[in-house]
Amino acid sequence: MKDLKARIEKLKRDFDKALSGVKDEKSLQEVRNIYLSRKRGAVKLLFEELKALKPEKRAQAGQLVNSLKKHVVAKVSRLKVKLAASKPGVRARKGDLTLPGVRGYWGAPHPVVLFQQKIENIFIAMGFSIEEGPEIETDYYNFEALNFPPHHPARDDWDTLYISDDLLLRTHTSPVQIRAMERRKPPIRIIVPGKVYRRETPDPTHLPMFYQVEGLAVDKGITFADLKGTLEHFLKTLFYEKLKIRFRPSFFPFTEPSAEVDIECLVCKGKNEQCRVCGGSGWKEILGSGMVDPQVLKNVNIDPEQYSGFAFGMGIERTAMFAYQIPDMRYFFENDLRFNRQFSIK
Amino acid sequence: MKISLDWLKDFVDIDLSLSVLINRLDMIGMMVEEWEEKDSDIILDIETYANRPDTLGHLGIAREIAAALGLKMKKQEWPLVELEQKTSELCDVQIRDADLCPRYTGIVVKGVKVGPSPDWLRKRIEAMGLKPINNVVDVSNYVLFSTSHPIHAFDLAKLAGRKVIIRRAKAGEVIRTLEEEDVILTSDMLVIADEERPVAIAGVIGGLKSSVQGTTQDVFIESAYFNPVSVRKTSKKTGISTDASYRFEREADISFPPQAALMAASILTQFGGKVSKGIMDVYPKPKKEKTVILRYQRVFGLLGLEIDEKFTEKTLSHLGFRLEAQRKGVWQVKVPHFRVDVEREADLIEEIARFYGYDKIPVHFPPLRVPEPPLDEKREKIEKTRQLLFNHGFDEVLNFSFADPEREASFQTGREAVEIRNPISQKASILRTTLLGGLLDNLVWNRNRGAEGIHLFEIGNIYFWQKKKTHEQLTLAVVATGPIGPAHWQRKTKEADFFHLKGALESLMSYLRYEPFSFKKTNHIFFEEDSSLALAQKGETIGHFGLLKKGLRDRYSIDGPVWAAELNLEVLFKKKPQSFQYVPVTRFPTVTRDVSFIAGQDVTFQDIKEAVEKLSLPYLASFDIYDLFSGSSIPKGKTSLSLRFEYSHPERTLKAQEVDKLQKKVIDTLKKSFNFLLREGGKIDK
Known part of the structure; x- marks a missing residue:
């Protein structure tokens, strides 16, 4: 035991000596x-010996070893604080700290996708799911099933790019309504984003x-009031709670009754008769809508x-243009990074 | 449709301020797009719909206003100065093709002094944005814009044999139109002919020869109903669209031809004309009015609103519908012929809602009875792909699906492009078979505007014919050039290079849990030789990436290297990602062993990786290359490569001997397989 005590004293002295040289x-x-x-330290080895x-005898010897441990821990931590306080490197850098930091660099989403997701998220929260369909469609899905009879002038409102007599580039996302209703039984509550x-x-x-x-929402007992409720909630969430909205009769072959949805002009709020955004009407057309035509069902x-x-x-670019006051729709497909990156990263 | 306020007042007494009137019109769906003051009149420009040809004249709009305001329509009188002669004595009308012309009426006005129109008529014609021509032509137009029913005036003397024959054209017959254009007719087109030749393309345009000129004395007025589809097809085929064809193809009011003819005849008597007795009206199979059943409970069911039954009856009656109550809450509704759009109950409910006011329909949220399925996996994967690429510094772009066939050819994708039959321009006449064309356009656009580092990706479809069907293939393409991110005063900016792109793709594959994936050396048409790799997953090629071929860069006038990739996401996303399983984090130390070799330069990392993986060493947690160099300290033609192996055991500390044994196995294998020499402490150990 005496031997242990002497050894520990020596260890303490050696430690103190070593510490005095620490800079x-x-x-x-x-x-x-x-x-x-933890593996080969003197304290650890001594404890091994105690076994x-x-x-x-082990208890007494243990106290001695612990006294060494305490001695070392205390002095090390004290010196550590002292060193930290005195070393010059405690300052981040000599000189100008206002220099720019190192920012992360990451790519930006395309504004149309960004806006599309904004729209999607509002509808997802209302219990809608997302559907997709082909861009190259048949005349049947794009027109006929949607209650456009062949050779009906209503088709003129949807100027069409044709691949063949029967194949065309879809003029609206509405054919996906038909595809979804063919595949699923109601209730159906979907949104369909796409080109x-x-x-x-x-x-x-x-x-x-x-x-x-x-x-599209199809179920028992869906009414025009439900259409109004859903779209009003959507528009107020997308823009702001106090947004003025009006539903106005219109015509689409695949809905009856049909409604155009106007929102107040975000620029002049109906207060400027010369407003170049709304033409002085105070209103801006934002959505086409209606009750699904019984023939379509x-x-x-x-x-x-x-x-x-x-x-x-609704058109995504059109809505984004209105929301952000973008004067030209073509900007969305120029892909000028100075334009695209604005929408998420400055 | 231009609507004159003065003209409307011929039909209904409107006593509203302009702004109230416009708002009222908007809210019944007759949207006033613009208005202007003209000759102390107000001209409204009202948006009309393809299903409402009745609103293509003042009468129809007046009916709407009268219904909205609860006003009565004014009665119009059309007095005639009659001749002794009967119409049938002056001309003969025969319908040969009643399927295309179910009703044809005609009347003769003799002794008309053709000349300039009086002021009141000129003003009306000018209000419609037309130039007055002569009183006879102007009267035709007047009737059209007043009632929406087109009529046509012939010079009776020019109708050979005084015959009016409504028949299909003979193939090859030619007519010179009022526009002095020769049109070759086909046998599906309906014409008005005399004994000898066609004198008008029915419902579309009149012929020059039979038209009313200054010398005309006797006028034959045609007022008919032509089959809408036939008129439309003829109009499309001949490329001639007129105010008349526009109305006929939307369907005319079959009950109206006599009234329109009499109206025109009456006005012509103001210019000295006398009207033949008895209108000629060939109408072999009179059409019955449509009948629609309307249920009150259904009005509520569709609108979500109780509307007073009286309001329903009153509104519909005002609009010209005739209601007969069948039993409580059920009406039989007779639809006037001018409402060609109303065929079903829903159409009537729209009428009720329109005049009740959409704004008075309550706001309600539909209850969700059955949950919708969650986001599908494909969309989730697209989203993950986007996020990962953003994190690697790539900007998302979207391009048009169109491509220029000539430029597309330079990519030699081997895909059979889908052609657009009626493109906007030759340069947009096919659908893209690669995304790279668009991305390179974007690269050039941005570079021309001063951008140096351009790193772009697009996710979208490419299109091509496959087994006689069009195919839309979801594709990802990436292009990269120049520094990644802005210059910084302290840190060096990284430049895009092969491994920047490869790293992004590796991360993507890992992030999507598509491990294991592999790379194969192949040459691809987009890339420089020996400068690209194929990415494969479970043996299937997903895409290619590498250094874009100079030929393609030249095509876009791009200097400097461009790194590019194109991946088939359709194939990739159909693959099943590795299932996720939680692995407990080991509580025991990891043993790291580094080893350096001198290797021949023909050995690829992929070879080494495969060799190591083949050993399936137990406890090997990770394996990577962390240093690679060649130079003066290394024998010529050789490379020094340093590999790091990490071993761990989930339940215990690994013993040194265990790890040594494993490590020896790896070293021996690599030495044997690739003739590697072990390199230790700068010395080569044989």
């Missing part, structure tokens, strides 16, 4: 490890390809006496 954190760590390393002692095509020469407000979001073998539904559709 930096690295050498402090080295000195510390000689005594406190061989008889229990009655659509029109035979239009690009100009500030027209493009031969743009994005639409279509919506019949075309997919859903009994219109039992079920009813509403449908709606």
Whole structure:
């Protein structure tokens, strides 16, 4: 035991001596490890030795070893604080700290996708799921099943790019309504985002390809009031709670009754008769909608006496243009990064 | 449709301020798009719909306003100065093709002094944005814009044999139109002919020869109903669209031809004309009015609103519908002929809602009875792909699906492009068979505007014919050039290179849990030789990436290297990702062993990786290459490569001897398989 005590005293002295030569954190760590390393530190080795002692002696010897441990721990931590306080490197850098930091760099989503997801998320929260369909469609799905008789002038409102007599580039996302209703039984509550095509020469407000979001809800007892409730909630969430909205009669072959949805002009709020955004009317057309035409339901073998539904559709670029006051629709497909990146990263 | 306020007042007494009137019209669906003041009149421009040809004239709009305001329509009188002669004595009308012309009426006005129209008529014609021509032509137009029913005036003297024959054209017959254009007719087109030749394309345009000129004295007025589809097809085929064809193809009011003819005849008497007795009306199979059953409970069911039964009856009556109560809450509704759009109960409910006011329909949220399925896996994978690429510094772009066939050819995709039959331009006449064309356009666009680092990706369809069907293939393409991110005063900016792109793709495959994946050396048409790899998953090629071929860069005038990739996401996303299983984190130390070899330069990392994987070493947690160099300290033609192996055991500390044994196995295998030499402490150990 005396032997142990002497050894410990020597260890303490050696430690103190070693510590007095320590000038930096690295050498402090080295000195510390000689005594406190979990595997080969002096303290650890001493404790190993204790295992061989008889229990009655082990307790006393343990105290001695612990006193060494305490001694080392205390001095190391004290010196550590001291070193930390005195070393010059505690400052991040000599000189100008206002220099720019190192920012992460990441790519930006396309504004149309960003806006599309904004729209999707509102409808997902209302219990809608997302459907998709082909961009190259047949005349049947794009027109006939949606209650456009062949050779009906209503088709003129949807200027079409044709692949063949029967194949065309879908002029709206509405054919996906038909596909979904063919595949599923009601209740159905879907939105359909996607590319659509029109035979239009690009100009500030027209493009031969743009994005639409279509919506459809079919169930027993769906009413025009439900259509209004759903779209009002959607628009107020997308824009702001106090947004003025009006539903106005219109015509689409696949809905009856049909409604155009106008929202107040975000720029002049109806207060400028010369407003170039709304033309002074105070209103801006934002959505087409209506109750699913009974003929459309019949075309997919859903009994219109039992079920009813509403449908709606909107152009994504058009809505984004209005929301952000973008004057030209073509900007979305120039993919100028100075434009695209604005919408998520400055 | 241009609507004159003065003209409307011929039909209904409107006493509203303009803004109230416009708002009222908007809210019944007759949207006023613009308006202007003209000659102390107000001209409204009202949006009309393909299903409402009745609103293509003042009468129809007036009916709507009268119904909205609860006003009565004014009665119009059309007095005639009659001749002794009967119409049938002056001309003969025969319908040969009643399927295309179910009703034809005609009347003769003799002794008309053709000349300039009086002021009141000129003003009306000018209000419609037309130029007055002569009183006879102007009267035809007047009737059209007033009632929406087109009529046509012939010079009776020019009708050979005084015959009016409504028949299909003979193939090859030619007519010179009022526009002095020769049209070759086909046998599916309906014409009005005299004994000898066609004198008008029915419902579309009149012929020049039979038209009313200054010398005309006797006028034959045609007022008919032509089959809408036939008129439309003829109009499309001949490329001639007129105010008349526009209305006929939307369907005319079959009950209206006599009234329109009499109206025209009456006005012509103001110019000295006298009207033949008895209108000629060939109408072999009179059409019955449509009958629609309307149930009150259904009105509520569709609108979600109780509407007073009286309101329903009153509104529909005002609009010209005749209601007969069948029993309580059920009406039989007779639809006037001018409402060609109303055929079903829902159409009537729309009428009720329109005049009740959409704004008065309550707002309600539909209860969700059955949950919708969650987001499908494909969309989830697309989203993960986007996020990962953003994190690697790539910007998302979207391009048009169209492509220029000439430029597309330079990519030699081997895919059979889908052609558009009626493209906007030659440069957009096919659908893209690769996404790279669009991405390179974007790269050039941005570079021309001063951008240096351009790193783009697009996820979208490419299109091609496959087994005689069009195929839409979801595809990802990436292009990268220049520095990644802005320059920083302290850190060096990284440049896009092969391994930047490869790393992004590796991360993507891991992130989507598509491990194991592999790379194969192949040459691909998009890339420089020996500068690209194929990415494969479970033996199936997903796509290619590498250094874009100079030929393609030249095509786009791009200097400097462009790194590009195109992956078939359709194939990739159909693959089943590795199932996820939680592995407990070991509580025991990991043993790291580094080893360096001198290797021949023909050995690829992929070879080494496969060799190591083949050993299936127990406890090997990870394996990677962390250093690679060649130079003066290394024999010529050789490379020094350093590999790191990490071993761990889930339940215990590994013993040194165990690890040594495993490590020896690896080293021996690599030495044997690839003739590697072990390199230790800078010395080569044989």
